[in-house]
Amino acid sequence: MLTKEQMERYGAMESYIIILIDRKNFEIQSSGRKRCKEAMQTQRQINQLMEEKREVEKELERIPNLRIRTALIMKYKYRYSWKAIAQKIGMGDTEDSIRIAVERFFRKGE
Known part of the structure; x- marks a missing residue:
């Protein structure tokens, strides 16, 4: 069962992973045993x-309701506003x- 907190964290993960990869690459390029350990x-x-x-x-993927699943992805992964989500989903939804x-x-x- 997903929680709002998990989804908020999920939304930030992608960016943080990219930052960590950049840091790791810097650490690898820097010489020294300490940097290798870091x-x-x-x-x-x-x-x-x-x-x-x-x-x-x-x-x-386990959420059977496609409308809810799509809204969750758009809101927390892609940071769409509720208004934009409602417009993209359609189906008579308002924000x-x-x-x-x-x-x-x-x-x-x-």
């Missing part, structure tokens, strides 16, 4: 985040109706 620690962080991201994506449906999903654990 690069290994950074790679462990990257691996952990990638695994967490895969778990959230598996949970998203309030789609936001309320997602809030209900989090409350009920649909």
